[in-house]
Amino acid sequence: MSLKNEINSYVKNIQKQILYKTKESKQLINDLKANIADYVEENNVTDISEIRQCFGSESEIAADFLANADIKTLKRKMTVKSLIAVLVVAVIAVWGIGMTVAVVDSLNATAAYGVESDIVDEDGSMSNASLEV
Amino acid sequence: MSQQQDNFKRGTAEMLILHLLQEEDLYGYQITRAFKDKSNGVYTMGEAALYLVLYRLVELGYITDYEKLVGARRKRRYYHLEDSGREYYNKILDEYFIITKSIAQILDREDIKNVLEK
Numbered sequence: 001m002s003l004k005n006e007i008n009s010y011v012k013n014i015q016k017q018i019l020y021k022t023k024e025s026k027q028l029i030n031d032l033k034a035n036i037a038d039y040v041e042e043n044n045v046t047d048i049s050e051i052r053q054c055f056g057s058e059s060e061i062a063a064d065f066l067a068n069a070d071i072k073t074l075k076r077k078m079t080v081k082s083l084i085a086v087l088v089v090a091v092i093a094v095w096g097i098g099m100t101v102a103v104v105d106s107l108n109a110t111a112a113y114g115v116e117s118d119i120v121d122e123d124g125s126m127s128n129a130s131l132e133v
Numbered sequence: 134m135s136q137q138q139d140n141f142k143r144g145t146a147e148m149l150i151l152h153l154l155q156e157e158d159l160y161g162y163q164i165t166r167a168f169k170d171k172s173n174g175v176y177t178m179g180e181a182a183l184y185l186v187l188y189r190l191v192e193l194g195y196i197t198d199y200e201k202l203v204g205a206r207r208k209r210r211y212y213h214l215e216d217s218g219r220e221y222y223n224k225i226l227d228e229y230f231i232i233t234k235s236i237a238q239i240l241d242r243e244d245i246k247n248v249l250e251k
Binding site: 037 | 207
């Protein structure tokens with residue numbers, strides 16, 4: 001893997017480990033990319049381990065961000081995330097129930113059943129059997 | 134790095150960033166490098182922690198940021214100290230001296246008191 005790809009994967013891992021996408025986290029990722037580029041240029045970096053050593057591991061940077069980020073924004077993000085999760089579950093549940101009802105209805109419609117009945121006329125003779133559906 | 138050192142840095146980072154920006158506009162990497170170089174490698178700060186302080190200072194209007202093109206495509210974000218930031222810097226610097234002096238008095242450390250009086 002080339003250094004450029006390794007740096008991209010390093011930055012993506014940080015983004016993943018930050019968990020919440022806020023205005024600040026997006027800005028941090030951009031600034032971090034620029035800083036890494038400056039560092040690579042100034043120090044003639046050839047290996048990703050040099051970047052990890054200077055900037056810290058992905059988890060260290062993410063932990064640093066979460067420890068210093070505005071707690072109110074993170075809480076709001078957490079709430080929004082939970083709300084979205086609940087909504088998604090609810091939508092899936094409603095869709096599931098709807099689908100089940102639709103399937104049962106269609107099965108009932110196709111599997112028609114009938115009752116054969118004999119009608120005995122007053123004179124005792126049996127008329128033709130009818131089929132009630 | 135101990136938790137105490139981290140907390141201490143968090144409390145002083147604003148003041149140090151504003152101090153560095155008094156001389157000239159700087160970009161993020163220059164600030165982290167200045168911290169490291171001027172403190173002989175003792176005062177280092179994580180990128181995330183540093184940038185969060187910078188974003189907060191921008192939000193409060195004490196500093197402003199602008200982008201400069203480096204090379205063909207790459208952009209660098211520079212930070213500039215505003216007048217309100219200068220005032221804020223002087224205020225927190227005074228507070229820092231008052232607090233540090235009181236701590237030195239409580240600890241009864243003449244060496245710290247002497248440094249502060251210079």
